[in-house]
Amino acid sequence: MRLPHRPPPGPGTTLDTALDVRGLRVDFAEADTPSAPAVDGLDLTVRRGEIVALVGESGSGKTLTALSVMGLLPPGAQITEGRITLGDEDLTTLPPKHMNRIRGHRMAMLFQQPKVMLDPTCTVGSQVAEPLRLHWGLGRHQAKARVVELLRDVGIPEPERRASAYAHQLSGGMAQRVMIAAALAGEPGLLIADEPTTALDATVQAQILRLLRRKQRESGLSVLLITHDLTIVTSIADRVAVMYAGRVVEEGSVHEVFDSPEHPYTRALLKASLLQSEEGRLFSIPGSATQSRGLDHGCRFHPRCPLALDLGITGRCSGDEPPLHTCGGGHRCRCWASRPGIERVGEAVGV
Numbered sequence: 572m573r574l575p576h577r578p579p580p581g582p583g584t585t586l587d588t589a590l591d592v593r594g595l596r597v598d599f600a601e602a603d604t605p606s607a608p609a610v611d612g613l614d615l616t617v618r619r620g621e622i623v624a625l626v627g628e629s630g631s632g633k634t635l636t637a638l639s640v641m642g643l644l645p646p647g648a649q650i651t652e653g654r655i656t657l658g659d660e661d662l663t664t665l666p667p668k669h670m671n672r673i674r675g676h677r678m679a680m681l682f683q684q685p686k687v688m689l690d691p692t693c694t695v696g697s698q699v700a701e702p703l704r705l706h707w708g709l710g711r712h713q714a715k716a717r718v719v720e721l722l723r724d725v726g727i728p729e730p731e732r733r734a735s736a737y738a739h740q741l742s743g744g745m746a747q748r749v750m751i752a753a754a755l756a757g758e759p760g761l762l763i764a765d766e767p768t769t770a771l772d773a774t775v776q777a778q779i780l781r782l783l784r785r786k787q788r789e790s791g792l793s794v795l796l797i798t799h800d801l802t803i804v805t806s807i808a809d810r811v812a813v814m815y816a817g818r819v820v821e822e823g824s825v826h827e828v829f830d831s832p833e834h835p836y837t838r839a840l841l842k843a844s845l846l847q848s849e850e851g852r853l854f855s856i857p858g859s860a861t862q863s864r865g866l867d868h869g870c871r872f873h874p875r876c877p878l879a880l881d882l883g884i885t886g887r888c889s890g891d892e893p894p895l896h897t898c899g900g901g902h903r904c905r906c907w908a909s910r911p912g913i914e915r916v917g918e919a920v921g922v
């Protein structure tokens with residue numbers, strides 16, 4: 572596929588960069604009426620050995636971003652602009668056969684519903700063995716022994732016996748451990764985890780997050796973690812990127828973004844989460860991200876933004892798209908109003 576516009580890798584791209592996404596745009600080709608891109612000029616970097624959380628409301632384009640990287644977009648969706656670089660490889664130009672070799676070997680993905688993702692007709696052991704045979708060329712006996720090691724390593728009790736179990740015989744937590752073993756079997760450098768603990772209860776969720784953190788520390792794995800849950804971000808991630816209507820509006824270390832949020836959308840997300848709910852009162856952000864998709868002028872958030880609406884700065888906010896500018900260190904924000912002084916005004920209007 573020939574892409575109309577492929578920007579160069581991002582300015583900070585170094586040997587240290589595991590994944591670099593520049594100007595990614597995803598469109599649905601089969602839509603009857605022309606629709607807005609689902610991902611719209613997204614820039615994102617994951618460095619080697621770090622966990623980056625991608626957060627944002629439902630429909631902001633997080634999953635399509637992950638599927639674009641994996642080369643697994645659903646039928647009808649296609650990358651129409653942008654560049655995705657994994658290590659030194661430009662994934663947007665690779666033929667499907669080459670992508671098959673990279674998937675599972677250099678990058679792997681964990682999904683929300685592990686029991687659904689496991690093949691019900693194959694044993695757990697054969698599914699964990701697949702990448703070992705495919706990417707490392709292990710024979711049946713070698714692969715079997717390695718499967719037991721991998722299952723033990725992710726905390727599956729009696730791994731020899733469990734290797735011959737089927738998906739329906741596993742709890743949700745066990746199934747996710749098996750998926751982690753299968754994902755890590757090919758020894759990928761990048762793991763994309765899309766809401767990996769959403770379907771699990773709180774105790775199992777904490778165990779799975781600890782397991783991911785341990786694997787990241789032991790093997791220098793890079794992780795792109797997609798989640799709605801900001802408490803998960805604070806417990807596991809090094810950096811966070813906040814996505815709104817198809818693009819990143821704020822990014823930085825978890826400390827920078829959560830302790831000093833600059834973008835009114837990030838502030839609203841934090842306020843809507845348990846992290847900042849006031850005396851148990853629930854806050855929701857008026858409107859939805861979909862109403863901002865397809866805006867071809869101004870800040871995508873301005874129709875819902877209390878700063879733009881209350882402070883009468885709508886002219887600027889609806890006129891030009893703000894750039895992602897540096898607010899100090901690695902903290903960057905896409906808002907005309909994120910300047911010293913305005914922050915206090917933002918607090919005054921309750922965002």
Ligand SMILES: Nc1ncnc2c1ncn2[C@@H]1O[C@H](COP(=O)(O)OP(=O)(O)OP(=O)(O)O)[C@@H](O)[C@H]1O
Pocket residue numbers: 599609627628629630631632633634635636645861
């Ligand atoms: N198969 C599809 N066909 C048409 N449009 C789609 C399809 N999948 C996603 N979209 C559109 O792309 C947008 C982004 O979807 P995506 O799944 O990436 O959002 P998300 O941020 O991951 O949401 P969630 O947190 O609910 O999973 C959706 O709002 C939807 O309009």
